[in-house]
Amino acid sequence: MKIISATILTGFLGSGKTTLLKRVLSEAHGQKIAVIENEFGEENIDNDILIADSEEQIIQMSNGCICCTIREDLRETLTMLAAKRHDGLLDFDRVIIETTGVADPGPVAQTFFMDEDVAESYMLDSIITLVDAKHAAQQLNDRQEARRQVGFADQIFVSKSDLVDEEVLDALIPRLKKMNPRAPVEAVHFGETQLTKVLDLQGFNLNAKLDIDPNFLSEEGGADSHHDHDEQCGHSSHKHEHGSHHHHDDDVKSFVYRANRPFDPTRLEDFFGAVVEVHGPKMLRYKGVLDMKGTDRKVIFQGVHQVMGSDLGPEWKPDEVRQSKMVFIGVDLPNKILQEGLDASLA
Structure with missing residues (x-):
């Protein structure tokens, strides 16, 4: 059975994770993506729902993508999805895990290495972090979770950059690069970015590439x-x-x-x-x-x-x-x- 690629999507509250996720899910990439959320937000990922199984909390969308909430812990959810895929009950190519806004991505990432069942079925591809340009300075100053999310990132997207002056971005981007010189930083508008910058980054691959911001x-x-x-x-x-x-x-x-x-x-x-x-x-x-x-x-x-x-x-x-x-x-x-x-x- 083909190993499942996994992406962790993190960022502080209101940073635009769901907006980016909607963008990825709606792209014509031909891939079926399973999205795992700690909890469904007020805004649904997609209103065009075909199948809803309340017992399993799995929702299948019209393009074949799947959404599910974490009922107990991430390990159990990942194991359940892999088992259903193996048995032909679910069809998906990859997994995106959207963490809550105050989550530390560390334990989520470690699940892919420390749990044998998960490690057999999944390969962690990368951690994507969204940073809200308008509120980033205060969040990075006050909240360690926001700083840790930046530190873990393989790719950093700065959202809401259109809402701030250029001098704010001129201060924020060097700060992010100083905290994490190996993650590219890019401003995104309403989650619009190339899929090649979100999927298959191989941030956790043991390859010879080591990106350090020059x-x-x-x-x-x-x-x-x-x-x-x-x-x-x-x-x-x-x-x-x-x-x-x-x-x-x-x-x-x-x-x-x-x-x-x-x-x-x-x-x-x-x-x-x-x-x-x-x-x-x-x-x-x-x-x-x-x-x-x-x-x-x-x-x-x-x-x-x-x-x-x-x-x-x-x-x-x-x-x-x-x-x-x-x-x-x-x-x-x-x-x-x-x-x-x-x-x-x-x-």
Whole structure:
């Protein structure tokens, strides 16, 4: 049975998740999508409902897409959907999970790795985060859930950008990139975006691609910048965001590490084992492409909290600089520990 691709759609209350979802469901992509919602909002995804099974809380729409609410927990809902699909009772190609506005995406993502039944049937593709341009500054200042949603993202969409001045966007977008330099940031109008930016992003694939916003690196001092990234960005327009002259200091930050010497496999494994055990709950997302002593192939790793995986990637090309690159995104990251531990793990 073909494995089911899953996308997590998150964002703070009112950020436009349902609007984007409607857009995706109504596109002529020919795919049948199962949508899992924590609860049906006041606004239905689609009014053209053909079948409603109140017992299972499954609603099938005219284009073959399916909606269902989470009755108990996500694991049970995913398992139930996969079983019905296997038995020919439901027909769908992929799953989109819309979280509540105050949800932490971490436990949702971990379900796909920590539960054997779910891992057998599903592959987590990516986490999409919507950010409401009009209210983002206040939400990011006041609510850790909003900051964590940004930190987990593989793609960030800024909604309601037409409702704010350019200077607000000029402050918001660098702030988002500073929190998460590996997620592209794009302004969307009423959820209008290419499906290729929503589906099949392979954000959780162990491939050799590691996107780090180049402007982030150049602002922090270029390729040699594998030091503490705690500086505040200092844009003068932040005072317009806050209504005061103090700068924000987000607890969700990113730390980028680069090294031109190979890693010692045993030392690195010991270090990662120790740091993830202690600091894993604060490490939202981390990913790296590593030059490892003893192999001519790239070593790719990534993780969510304490769940980490690695694999051999393609061979280093003869003309390619063998450089390790890593990005860590988390809450109050132990930057000094990461810096010293990684330095000490080099061969």
